[in-house]
Amino acid sequence: MGMQNVGIDKISRRDFLQKGLVFGAGARGLAAGYAAVPDVFAKAVYSAKGAGVTNDKVLVMIQLGGGNDGLQTVIPIGDPKYRDLRPTLGKEADAALPIDKDHGLHQNLKGIKSLYDKGKVAIVQGVGYPTPSFSHFDSIRVWETGDPTRRQQDGWLGKTIEKNYDSAGHPLVGCATGTTSTPGMLRDLQATLTVINDQASFKFQGNSDNVDKVMGTLYTGTPGIYGALFDTAMSTVRDTVAQLKTSAAKYVPKATYSDNQKLVFSSKNQLAAALQLAAELIVTGTGVKVLHVTLGGFDTHYTEQTRHGDLMAYLDAAVSAFHQDLTAYGMADRVLIATWSEFGRRPQENASGGTDHGTAAPVFLIGDPVKGGLYGQGPNLAKLDTQQNVSFNVDFRSVYQEILTGHLGLDGRDVLGSSFDAIPFIRAVAS
């Protein structure tokens, strides 16, 4: 286990935080209109490590945990085989929202459909990797590390942060919201990361200023294999508490986020709250670059039609509010939303009105930076593999490559190990 002490002058940064944020004119590379960003953050976040990293883009990854059924999300409405394979689930074809003569989005993706119509949604079909794993955990690890050979431990987003951004003392560069533990994609012991489950309670209880100070002392120079991890976590807590005090005061949501949608069975979902906090962190200029949120419950082995339909509605409402909020704040052009799921599901419906673990599935890229449309090839239901699954035609790292280069302006080889043919779903920016 690697360990480190953060190598920056923490005292001066804390003094800075405690005195309150003094807003500068914004750092080089930040266009006008960006919410006031304290110079000291902007500089450290956007220009450290890799020379010339001045990109102001933000990435929000949404995990659809459990294996989202691609065939119920982007429905092959023109393919009679789809209805043959899915006597119950196939009825969704009738209600789907057509995006062309062959494909329709699930009927509950109305907000995303309207963004698609505006050219703000790219759908990459048939995304997967060779020799797919049907294990949730194994396949999640492949997607998290970006490594089908299973040699890597760190998450590809954690590595992206470690290798490209000076996150020391800037805990919000990498951030997971609406969860308690660090998501695998962000895992990297060399990257400082914040995990915020619930913003309202993210502060010290009791005589909070004193507790804050004492904990800062208590979690210093801790020995042992977990020592640095605990110390870094606590210093991150203290920085984040200070940051949230400021950002919460500056932010009022300009869209309606609701987690009071029909309760989604089998998962504790707070995607809307998680995305609202993500919006706050973005629009208040905390220096956040990479966010990760999760919507669970996609392991639909039985009674899939209603459960999956609920999840689609949930996803649609949260993403729509998030995009609307960012748009109202004039920040939508900076933020890319990307979905991922460990695998799709078997084309043949099972006896419980559900589907078992499958392979390739579509990935959604949503936001103003996107060049909308369909990419890759849809599933060929007439030519299933020996396991009765669809074959992949886009390596998932080709999606990561475009996120890294096209959106974040990074090379990406140090993260992915080599270069992949990017799927060109990011608009070329006229500069």
Next chain:
Amino acid sequence: MQQPQASSRPARRFHRRTVVVGAGAAAGGLALSRVLGLHVPGLDRLAFGDPTVAPVVNTKDWISPLDRPEAQIAQLLRRATFGMTNAQYDLAVSDGFKNTVDKLIETPAAMPKDLAGADAASQDKPLNVVNLQSWWLDQMLSTPTPFAERMTYFWHGHFTSDFRKVGAQTPYIYWQNLTWRKNALGNFRTMLYQVTTDPGMLRYLDLGQSTGKAPNENYSRELMELFTMGVGTFSEDDVRAGAKALAGWREPLTQAMVDAQIARAQQQGRTPPKSLAADPVKTGVFEAARGYKGAVTFLGVTKPWDTNAVLDRIMQQDSVAPYITRKVLREFVMQDPPDAYVERIAAGWKKSGYDLRSLMRDVFMSPEFLQPAAYRSLVKSPTEVMVHIARALEAPQLARNIAQSGSGMGQALFDPPEVGGWPSNASLVSSNNVLTRVNFVVTTLGGMQKLPAFGNAHQTHTDGIVSEQTAQLLNAATDDQTRWLILLASPEFQLK
């Protein structure tokens, strides 16, 4: 490094719900660390990388006290139970390590008192989940058989189910907890059958839905991947064949569930199905007509199967003993047990006919359990840390507070985040989780009218082995509330 900036004014009065912390901080320095008899890790363990390169690598390690009998006992109690009161610690120290292991392992699980109304849970009267969680936490806090309880918790994280999918409109998730406890220290093969036919499990992994005609693969896969053999030890064809071979189970109905269904039907003006009747059992019901007829090839053998034959075939696989043993060693000894260690313990376990008492005795009596590498090599889970806090503070009334605090730390009982169970060790250490643990200590201390004397708590609960900073803060503290806060919120206390 940042210097402590704690208030120079010592805390005087303790207000309910407010913890006033005053720590004289570093002023006293090392000289003070002798006041409480604390051992501070020596600087001789410091190792630096290339000093010209930032960041500085800190490899300073805890000084293992595991050559001292009382430290050996304390580690055993931290791992084999949910932490200890002073009385439990004193008794174990006087019994000695081996006798304590014997006592812990040989005492059969004490069953909790019934949870009122749980057996009669139905659509009309669903289980209250916080009551259920508190009921279990009460047992963890007060059980006379803490090791059996700790193993029940281990199996809860291994043979997972969550109340969200299993639902609160049946007693299934409550029954499951009772079944896991009854089997916690029995025979693994016997337990596996109970797990497979457990009503909560039938629902959680869909075996109750699976038929020979259209098998559902969920249970077949996880039975091999997560419960017995491990990923990569079987093929996709085995998953499909296993699904067929296991098909035919359904969930049992209770009288309360039947009554609720009939009442529902009458309310809606429907005739209730004639066949609706309560089952006399609290396990799954096998219906041969819904099963698979004929032979399939499962793990290399082609024949007609039933559930016991499937489980027997799985138990014949070489992968089972090392897979389960490694998981047990990770839970009770160290994060990455060496292969030779795993194989040695696994071989003994297999020889015992998969007896769980035999396995656990070998684990605790293995020399590796007391090696320096094992010291503070595991992070307490949220439940472990909160129950230990309540035991240290002699405060069994905290069950409900603990139940309600779990989810913010990533561990709501009966609700594991995924079928793979709970996160462990480094995965538990996030900014959110460090903050919520500290806040639990602050609010708990703030809510208590009377605290036990701090006394030797730093010895009992952290072996007197603390960091320089912890030592300084403890020594500078001027009252017991502050000492408890420092100790229970410290990184040292989060480890086991």
